[in-house]
Amino acid sequence: MQTTAQTLAETAHIISTHGLHTGEQFAATDSDAVDICAAVYMAAEGTCPPEFANDEVASLAIIEASAPAMAAIRAISEVLDSSVNETEIEPGTWVPDYIEHVSQWAMTPGIGQTEPPTTSEVIGRILRAANTLAIQTPAATAA
Template sequence: MPSTHRVLRRMATVINTHGLHRGEQFAAHGPTDALDICAIAYIVAEDRPAPAVFFNDEVASFELIEASDRAMAAIRAISAALDTEPCDTNGGPDYIEHVSNWAATPPIGATEPPTTSEVIGRILRAADSIARDHTLPPHHHAA
């Protein structure tokens, strides 16, 4: 089972190689079948190709991603590295919506969403933060 740190690092590689889908659904057919950031978390964490539902069923895609503990750990780590907080839906934070919207939507005052390099950078910072937190002595907590 890959650690969250490794899932995040692999996600950065996948995005660098295949790009990032920022449109409708969690994936789009094309030369490289681009995936949404949360779909990438799923395929990397579960070590499997993109399921067909990612291309045509947003509700089923959401449920599939949410059912993967490893994907959700990576998505929560990215969410924690963002400058905003996730919205609460159904009694809890909506991490998938938070991370997907961040990667696909221009921030306030901007006309473009974060660049691919900015997305990769944020994922790598989340990975580094996890690696750093796991190397602290057991009695020490990060500030």
């Protein structure tokens, strides 16, 4: 089983190979490009479900059901300059919406910017998250 840092490194590779999709849905229908969270899922689970191209609700459920993908998405969220919004799942119960935070960051111009982050900037931020985890997580000691 790969670490979250390894999942993030693979995510960066997937985006550099397939391209970054910032349009409707989690995957482009006219190319191999995928949304940043779809790339994380692909890195964690090794597959790109067809729902990513045409069903946002199913895509969200698929990504949220993957613990390794969600750990990596949370790690990316933690290195972003913006705050994560919360979603009310039932009256009085709010949870952070990491998928929305990360996906919106990759497709929205930052404060004072006129363009969203470039693909290279997105990859750089993913690798920063991987490096942060690698520094924070000590190597397993031999028994």
